[in-house]
Amino acid sequence: MTTRFEPARPRPAAAVLAAAAAAVAAALLLAPAAAGAQIVEARRGMVSAQEPHAARAGLEVLEAGGSAVDAAVATAFALAVTHPQAGNIGGGGFLIVRPPAGPPAAYDFREAAPAAASAEMFLVDGEYDAARHHDSHVAVGVPGTVAGLHLAWSEQGRLPWRRLLEPAIALARDGFAVPAHLARSLAGVLPAMRRYPASLAQFSRDGAPYAAGETLRQPDLARTLERIAATGPDGFYRGPTAELIAREMQANGGLITTADLAAYRAVRREPVRGAYRGHEIISMPPPSSGGTVLIEMLNVLEGFDLAAGGHGTARTVHLMAETMRRAYADRALHLGDPDFNPALPLPRLLSKAYAARLRQSIDPERASRSSPASFAWPPAGEETTHLSVVDAERLAVALTYTLEQRYGSKIVVPGAGFLLNNEMGDFNPAPGLTTAAGLIGTPPNLAAPGKRMLSSMTPTIVARDGRLRLLTGSPGGRTIINTVLHTIVNVVDFGMDADAAVNAPRFHHQWLPDRLVHERGGLEAATRARLAAQGHALAERERQGVVQAIVYDAEADRLAGAPDRRAPGSTVLGY
Ligand code: GLY
Secondary structure (H helix, E strand, O other): OOOOEEEOOOOOOOOEOOOOOOOOOHHHHHOOOOOOOOOEEEOOOEEEEOOHHHHHHHHHHHHOOOOHHHHHHHHHHHHHHHOOOOOOOOOEEEEEEEOOOOOOEEEEEOOEOOOOOOOOOOEEOOEEOHHHHHOOHHHOOEOOHHHHHHHHHHHHOOOOHHHHHHHHHHHHHHOEEOOHHHHHHHHHHHHHHOOOHHHHHHHOEOOEOOOOOOEEOOHHHHHHHHHHHHHOOHHHHOHHHHHHHHHHHHHOOOOOOHHHHHHOOOEEEOOEEEEEOOEEEEEOOOOEOHHHHHHHHHHHHOOOOHHHHOOOOHHHHHHHHHHHHHHHHHHHHHOOOOOOOOOOOHHHHOOHHHHHHHHHOOOOOOOEEEOOOOOOOOOOOOOOEEEEEEOOOOOEEEEEEEOOOOOOOOOEOOOOOOEOOOHHHHOEOOOOOOOOOOOOOOHHHEOOOOOEOOEOOOOEEEEEOOEEEEEEOOOOHHHHHHHHHHHHHHHHOOOOOHHHHHHOOOEEOOOOOOOEEEEOOOOOHHHHHHHHHOOOOEEEEOOOOOOOOEEEEOOOOEEEEOOOOOOOOOEEEEO
């Protein structure tokens, strides 16, 4: 593909994306501070997570003398019980840790393709089969979460492993009151779970949806967590849990075997690092595209005076959208699992010189046009979840993990009580299968045995003058990287506090389809008109992402966070 951007003609603001679940008042999006700032400040430690029991589990670990890694592990295991939409032990993710002194680290516990995988595995009689790719036992990747949490803990934890699982075990065994938003979500997913008796049994009362306030107990999950607490990763990757997973796979045409599970390893990697207006950016390297694309965008934006342009103005939105367009094109064309793509062009994509060339290609008055214009991405899961933790020593952890789609594959492992991911859907569908209907078949991200699928998860830590400044991350599929970009620009360029940085309106451009998608009520009418006149195809959606950010004021030695009001469970706790 040589020509990726062309000048565009003005277009009417028209398309409207399907509404997302939570309605967010336009007034709230346009004036987050006025809608009631909820800044939480603390001196010693802070946990920001998408569900209150899980945030509480992390805070109690900090109060008990645990490190930020300990608290992140406890929070993540608790989310696997209380936030089944994305919290998991049957999925995978990434963790960035920054110590107050010494090098940061990135932990990669992305799911891996089983040994029987191949680039053609989503074809049936030579035809691409979307259900096989996204909604089947074949769509399940070898889970990484338990191995990843254990690796991070074994290198940077302080409290006993078992202590970190205790809150999750209690929540699964004794149950918790189902909040209204989870009751709604479970009612919505039950039709898809009816195919799987163990899923229906776990997440309904004899087939009827849970009402808000009823107690959800998950005894099989409690027993699996007990095994993990007792023996570490072996409690998941070997013995009864592994056998239960392999049996479910074998009975339903899935590919994962006990050998695949025993072979899984989490990996410690070098984070990708960038510099933005005197700040150090530390983020996730491939197999996530997140950190690379984020730094590429920040490098481009560094050459524009965004603060002078103003937040949410047509000028700023245009420059950011054109930057997003270019970096997302590079994501699609170049990125994949580094262990299978030894020649990933990271030095070029992360360089200031390349960013300068991209910047020069941006016309400040006119939108480019992405090519091929008719391309549309396939649907991507947006139900990932992120958590951020800082402890009293200022060890900082940003962790994002996922099942891919909401409740992943919807398959609960019978007898083991946890949901499996459908992350194989993040691989490209088949060699060369790039179509106007929304498929992309570029080689770096084709399935292969043991390979990890490309991700957009972007757990990120920002430092300044050698001291912590910001932790951030979000769910949202391909929107994640832009959501994280917004948080950083909001703090660095626009001087926002934690509440404004998290709750300010967001927008997204991903090269293809060629659309600038903004949150409903997030851009003023005059701004929308100006952007349309410049040639942007505008679309709107209810919400973009759910940020869990912590802002650190090194001078005052104070931590600040604020719940993202887009998601009812978002919780920030400090002490
Ligand atoms: N499954 C979403 C992501 O990894 O980006």
